[in-house]
Amino acid sequence: MEGPSIQSWAALGFLHELEQVAKDENWHDNLLPVAQQVNQYQQRYVAIPIAIHRLNWMWINQKVLRQYGLAVPESWDALIDVFERLKKNGVEPLALGKDQWQVALLFENLAFGYGGADYYQRAFIQMDPAVLNSDTTHEILHRFRAISRLVKPGMSHMRWDEGTQLLIEGERAFQISGDWVLGDLLASHAKVPTDIACYPAPAEHPGFIYNMDSFALFNSPRTDEQTAAVVSKTLSSPEFLKAFNRVKGALPARSDIKLNGFNSCSINAKKDMETATKTGQMIPSIVDSMAVSPIAQQATSSEIYRYFNDETMKPDDFILHLQNIPRGE
Template identity: 50%
Template sequence: MWLRSANSITEKNMKKLILLAGLCSSSLLAASAQGQQELHFLHWWTSTGEVQSANLVKTELAKHQIKVVDVPVRGGGGTPAKSILQARAIAGNPPELAQIEGPAIKAWATLGFLHPLTSLAKDQQWEETLYPFVRSIQQYNGDYYAIPVTVHRLNWMWVNHNKLAEYQQTVPQTWEQLITVFNALKQKGVMPLAIGNEPWQVGQLFENIAFSIGGQAFYQKAFIELDADALSSPSTYEALSKFRQISNIIGDKLIEQRWDQASQSLLRGDSVFQISGDWVAGELMSTTGEFPDSISCYPTPSKTASFLYNIDSFAFFNSAQLSETEALKVAGILSSKQFLHDFNLKKGSIPTRKDIELTGYNQCAVKSQQDLQQAIQTGNVMPSIVDSMAVSPLIQKAALNELFRFFNDPTVTSDDVILHLQNVSKTGIAF
């Protein structure tokens, strides 16, 4: 029942949801009456590495006599989890704590669902310690409504350098070289790229290509603002051409697999490359106990130093089980420098605070922070469309569907994709 989108809930199902919400609320209040403080945590961290990271939330809060009831939801880059969150909130039974991303924070705050965290932000000096692009995402009307937990870099190229050397290939510096290496590997019977045939993974590949080719200004105009001229520019055609060349190489070998299964394929050497976010590092470390010697990380080919990101945040929902005072207490625990250090260390990401040293972090995370600082100086930091950081969910879904169709159907042309995206812009859809 929860897996249905909020927009498709029938009157009959709504009554069921409200009844269940009442039953859940009653059981929670009973637990509270027995002196056991519980906090339901809804998230989409379900791979092995992600589960290990999410467990740190339980461990940390347990030190403060707070029991976390884990509510993990598998699939689709968080899409099913977001649908469940909508349904539960509409039914009056939101989780006390939820993983949340990007513009959704402002949307939930606008509707009055979230506890404000501004007093905590002042106490912890977020205005001074957070990166500027991190601060703006957590705010609505000047108040903070979420804790920024991770900065994930998406434009990473993960390489099994043992296998690359075995097949007598070198690390490509351009997309043209990468496509040449992909062709050479395919001719040797090797799957070049570890990727699953699902819209968000395929869309992430295109996002990397387009951002690398056109840079920040182009990407902003074309794929966030959906400007008609930018969408029909030579940079878009070049990105779609490279995207199609890669689909021609790997399309017949593509299988439905989760991103973490793709990462395991990379680690085993069944594939040689993976183009994905630094959650890959967390997954690899969860398997080997440390960052594996066989894997190297490189920024995806780009004309300038750039940083494509998403941010995981924690938001606290208004409910009978969680007052604003209690929300601030829990938020203070989960936004401490030590917790953020330990969480990102395991997750593969970097902390949202500038004043946390990366002691013990893997070399890719250290490189990520260095590249972020350089990209900030040159204005080449960009939120991800694919990972819900930049546009309305409706625009995100429309764009991913078009790119997925193009990648899997050779009869779909670049002109088709561009025209459809231009038509999306005419709808005026926005938050």
């Protein structure tokens, strides 16, 4: 489970409480603050935090960029310029499938990177009408349209992992997606970051978009205290979390796990997460179930997807549609 859905199931009384395990395993001291917040309902643990994913990564095939003499873009305008140059040389710039969530995640990276954490939170989580209808939003939508015109002709119904394989093979130059890409790169024995490099997606202010994977146990006759304790202690143990996240490409939800043996992309992600936490630039993902209710998430992603694919849809229409989305839990 992820984010608000944990709270929703807990509010209905369906989740097995894990407070005793949390006390026995000292989750209060050992879990990252964000993991404590997400996995509690009414200050009692109801889910087991496993992984923290960073969603604002830009994965780059270094050989493709070198072949055409292109530098790593440090802004969204520079990225669009690189996309245009690659297209002129017959290279599809971006590994992006037609799944709604893939397109919406691209927009989320652009909105966060171009507007910053405060703008992103006020515009797309709080849905502040003044911020949502600002020049910043129009500038973001202008760039999103430019990207869609460049990449839509080369898009297919490929899954994200198929896109990662095209990135490895040099059939695509970029993939803007979460750290699950790293898991596939490592499983494919790609040289990371030598051949496939990891850079934070372009941003005016460095930040960290996250989601979190958690396990929950439903109340049932089979979920007795002993079963719950064994499962919870195993899944939350440092040994399991370290082994799991090292191959997944994500970060352990505990603060007491050292990242020796992890890929350098993960090590850099942890440093960025710590900085973003201190500076207020660590933001929950809308697209990936962390920031809003499932209904609002689906409706927002649907409008993003529609704007990406429909050139007749104007920015003002997009903004109006988002303003009309119910924001209830």
